[in-house]
Amino acid sequence: MTTTAAETTSGTANLRVSQFTALPTPAELEAELPLDAPAAAVVERGRDQVRAVMDGVDDRLLVIAGPCSIHDPAAGLEYARRLAAAAKEHEEDLLVVMRAYFEKPRTTVGWKGLINDPLLDGSHDVATGLRMARKFLLDVAGLGLPAGTEFLEPISPQYTADLVSWGAIGARTAESQIHRQLSSGLSMPVGFKNGTDGDLQVALDACNAASAAQSFLGIDGDGRAALVSTAGNADTHVILRGGRKGPNYSAADVGAAAASAAGAGINPRLIVDASHANSGKSHHRQAEVALEIGAQLEAGGPSAQAIAGVMLESFLVGGAQKLDVGDVAAGTAVLAYGQSVTDACMEWDVTADVLAALAGAARARRTRAA
Numbered sequence: 001m002t003t004t005a006a007e008t009t010s011g012t013a014n015l016r017v018s019q020f021t022a023l024p025t026p027a028e029l030e031a032e033l034p035l036d037a038p039a040a041a042v043v044e045r046g047r048d049q050v051r052a053v054m055d056g057v058d059d060r061l062l063v064i065a066g067p068c069s070i071h072d073p074a075a076g077l078e079y080a081r082r083l084a085a086a087a088k089e090h091e092e093d094l095l096v097v098m099r100a101y102f103e104k105p106r107t108t109v110g111w112k113g114l115i116n117d118p119l120l121d122g123s124h125d126v127a128t129g130l131r132m133a134r135k136f137l138l139d140v141a142g143l144g145l146p147a148g149t150e151f152l153e154p155i156s157p158q159y160t161a162d163l164v165s166w167g168a169i170g171a172r173t174a175e176s177q178i179h180r181q182l183s184s185g186l187s188m189p190v191g192f193k194n195g196t197d198g199d200l201q202v203a204l205d206a207c208n209a210a211s212a213a214q215s216f217l218g219i220d221g222d223g224r225a226a227l228v229s230t231a232g233n234a235d236t237h238v239i240l241r242g243g244r245k246g247p248n249y250s251a252a253d254v255g256a257a258a259a260s261a262a263g264a265g266i267n268p269r270l271i272v273d274a275s276h277a278n279s280g281k282s283h284h285r286q287a288e289v290a291l292e293i294g295a296q297l298e299a300g301g302p303s304a305q306a307i308a309g310v311m312l313e314s315f316l317v318g319g320a321q322k323l324d325v326g327d328v329a330a331g332t333a334v335l336a337y338g339q340s341v342t343d344a345c346m347e348w349d350v351t352a353d354v355l356a357a358l359a360g361a362a363r364a365r366r367t368r369a370a
């Protein structure tokens with residue numbers, strides 16, 4: 001890849017930039033790893049089904065499940081195979097989307113995900129990261145499983161979004177105009193998280209902004225800086241993830257959030273994240289939260305109608321391990337296979353039980369409504 005010194009003729013810009021490294025263009029990467037017809041069908045069907053569940057036309061429960069971050073595609077794919085089998089088993093009651101997160105927002109600093117640092121060693125080989133993310137999404141589609149991801153910045157979606165059935169904007173970026181504009185042009189349903197302080201208004205404002213037509217700076221398929229003009233995204237919704245003051249998944253919290261969304265002209269059906277501030281980042285607690293959400297569905301009432309989906313952070317092995325990029329660079333790191341290097345995840349066996357319980361809860365909700 002070409003690197004250029006960060007010098008300009010004026011001499012007053014880029015004084016703190018060490019270098020620019022050219023990347024393949026989105027079109028080049030797509031030519032290398034094309035979206036074939038079967039994968040396109042999986043992506044489109046996934047989008048249609050997510051839309052139908054979010055709109056209440058399909059009464060199944062959407063479950064977005066997968067690792068906090070994909071750091072090892074082989075382990076991620078092994079997880080995807082198990083999830084695809086579970087998705088098939090529960091397809092009458094659950095619409096399962098694989099959580100395939102390649103970009104991590106950090107509270108301060110830390111590993112920023114597979115796209116930013118695919119070798120986990122601080123070398124930041126982004127060209128390889130984009131390639132690995134695209135390949136992973138193609139492999140997941142090959143299993144017939146739709147994928148969901150967080151879009152953390154406005155450039156990478158040009159490389160991967162054709163393979164994504166559901167998108168998320170996280171708690172740290174839901175207030176960002178850049179992310180709202182980006183979402184206005186995304187081709188799939190997009191959920192916005194409440195803020196890290198628990199503020200719901202941030203997510204409601206984000207849904208409104210993303211549903212509007214927007215004009216902003218971005219890149220085109222040839223990697224050129226471009227004025228991007230969008231039509232607005234009609235498929236936006238809120239994700240409740242708790243906040244600094246505590247969780248927000250209770251029936252009262254869900255009901256209040258749905259009422260606020262309806263009052264703001266936004267889809268009152270929403271997704272509840274069982275992880276993050278709703279579980280205090282404990283993977284043990286996360287399983288309990290997921291079961292409590294299932295109990296709400298079974299109990300009926302306004303919150304049962306409002307909950308369209310649940311998000312789970314889950315991997316092969318439970319918990320999380322510390323990633324030290326310096327140790328990886330030095331060749332001294334020992335990473336456990338199938339365990340998260342970011343937030344703690346539920347292990348597979350627990351996840352399988354939670355999926356079965358959520359399927360039962362979705363069935364009970366259907367029976368109650370009949």
Ligand SMILES: O=C[C@H](O)[C@H](O)COP(=O)(O)O
Nearest residue numbers: 068104105106107108110343
């Ligand atoms: O989901 C992941 C994390 O909660 C998020 O990226 C923030 O992580 P950090 O607080 O460890 O940086």
Ligand SMILES: C=C(OP(=O)(O)O)C(=O)O
Nearest residue numbers: 105170171172193241276
């Ligand atoms: C970063 C995430 O969540 P949040 O934005 O809620 O912290 C995530 O889901 O990976």
